[in-house]
Amino acid sequence: MNNSKTRSCPACNYPLNEIDFKLGEKILDSVGTTRDWNLSVLSCEKCGSIFKTVHENVESFYENEYEIPFYDFEDDQVYKINTDNSVTYRTDFQSKLVKDFVKNSSSKIIDVLDFGCARAQTAAKLSTINELNLYGYDISKVHYDTWKHSAPRVSFFGPDQLSIYYQKFDLVYSFFALEHAFELSAPLEQIKLLLKDKGSLIVALPNSITNPADLLLCDHVNHFSSKGLMDLFHNKGFNIIKYSDSIYTGAHYIELNLDKSKESKYYKYNFESNNQLNSSYSLWKKDENALKSRLDNLEKNKFILIHGAGIYAKWILSILKNSNFNGKIKICDANPSLHGKELDSNIILSTKKIHDEYISYIDLICIATSPKVANEIQKEYKNKGYKNLFFGISDRSKILS
Numbered sequence: 001m002n003n004s005k006t007r008s009c010p011a012c013n014y015p016l017n018e019i020d021f022k023l024g025e026k027i028l029d030s031v032g033t034t035r036d037w038n039l040s041v042l043s044c045e046k047c048g049s050i051f052k053t054v055h056e057n058v059e060s061f062y063e064n065e066y067e068i069p070f071y072d073f074e075d076d077q078v079y080k081i082n083t084d085n086s087v088t089y090r091t092d093f094q095s096k097l098v099k100d101f102v103k104n105s106s107s108k109i110i111d112v113l114d115f116g117c118a119r120a121q122t123a124a125k126l127s128t129i130n131e132l133n134l135y136g137y138d139i140s141k142v143h144y145d146t147w148k149h150s151a152p153r154v155s156f157f158g159p160d161q162l163s164i165y166y167q168k169f170d171l172v173y174s175f176f177a178l179e180h181a182f183e184l185s186a187p188l189e190q191i192k193l194l195l196k197d198k199g200s201l202i203v204a205l206p207n208s209i210t211n212p213a214d215l216l217l218c219d220h221v222n223h224f225s226s227k228g229l230m231d232l233f234h235n236k237g238f239n240i241i242k243y244s245d246s247i248y249t250g251a252h253y254i255e256l257n258l259d260k261s262k263e264s265k266y267y268k269y270n271f272e273s274n275n276q277l278n279s280s281y282s283l284w285k286k287d288e289n290a291l292k293s294r295l296d297n298l299e300k301n302k303f304i305l306i307h308g309a310g311i312y313a314k315w316i317l318s319i320l321k322n323s324n325f326n327g328k329i330k331i332c333d334a335n336p337s338l339h340g341k342e343l344d345s346n347i348i349l350s351t352k353k354i355h356d357e358y359i360s361y362i363d364l365i366c367i368a369t370s371p372k373v374a375n376e377i378q379k380e381y382k383n384k385g386y387k388n389l390f391f392g393i394s395d396r397s398k399i400l401s
């Protein structure tokens with residue numbers, strides 16, 4: 001348990017300041033469960049990143065409780081619903097990023113490691129490339145049975161076997177793992193030891209500016225600004241080859257290597273101003289108060305629709321539970337693979353069913369999606385004749401401009 005008052009920024013080493021308000025009584029984790037964890041939220045004035053210090057037994061959380069994703073065993077997390085209603089899953093998109101990197105690399109890539117592989121679905125999808133030797137590393141073995149079944153071509157190892165693989169890999173990739181690491185030095189040092197001298201690293205982790213729900217999650221403890229992320233890798237001795245906040249929607253995407261003969265592109269990027277993440281964080285408090293006052297103003301036995309069944313819906317449900325709301329709740333989502341499944345004992349319906357059967361009964365529509373798409377959804381309801389109240393998450397685009 002670190003003393004938050006003396007913690008310094010993992011990226012730029014500047015002393016961190018505590019942000020003096022808390023979000024909610026209970027806070028969501030990335031699995032979608034609410035927890036009453038005691039957190040300190042800290043911000044770096046120099047690089048604009050936000051970090052959480054968790055005053056709880058996090059080891060036991062990852063050993064016993066951390067299960068991804070939200071719904072059931074077979075589900076992958078949705079990256080995008082396409083215009084023809086087909087679904088692109090995260091691991092489809094991630095395996096394509098790795099495939100493209102391998103194809104375009106000037107040096108031969110053979111040994112590839114998925115660092116923080118969890119269910120190893122991305123590695124499993126790379127198994128079609130026969131030239132690659134695929135490996136997966138994770139601190140937890142809760143997914144051991146999944147690995148054996150779904151990724152037979154991937155060789156797995158845990159922390160006790162790390163040293164066997166030092167200097168082994170041409171490419172390490174790590175998708176959505178480092179945001180969980182309270183002590184970032186350890187995994188980054190491990191990655192350096194695992195890579196060959198000129199080996200490459202691909203990292204994607206949540207961008208809390210373009211994906212503001214990330215700030216809500218108690219087990220996501222690192223919320224880097226793009227500057228903070230580059231400071232971090234630069235200070236740890238990596239060479240920055242590419243950074244993008246648009247290649248992977250809602251994420252920071254960064255390509256790095258250890259080849260000192262190549263030019264680091266760190267200085268070429270325009271960084272955001274330093275208080276964007278702070279502003280975005282404080283908007284969550286504003287949104288929480290706005291939703292509470294909407295609920296207070298509803299009469300008894302009213303009907304709420306939550307449009308969206310992901311993390312934003314979980315957040316809305318957690319506020320509903322802590323309020324005096326005693327009416328009905330319906331939930332709908334555009335993702336057909338969720339229809340018929342449950343979220344907090346509410347069956348997830350299609351948006352068509354809502355429009356056809358329920359729209360005239362609804363008193364408040366809570367749009368539980370990223371603010372970016374919320375406007376379009378609101379328009380659709382208005383076009384179908386819905387005239388009552390809306391609640392949506394505050395738009396962060398003004399913070400960015």
Ligand SMILES: [Zn+2]
Nearest residue numbers: 009012044047
């Ligand atoms: Zn910093």
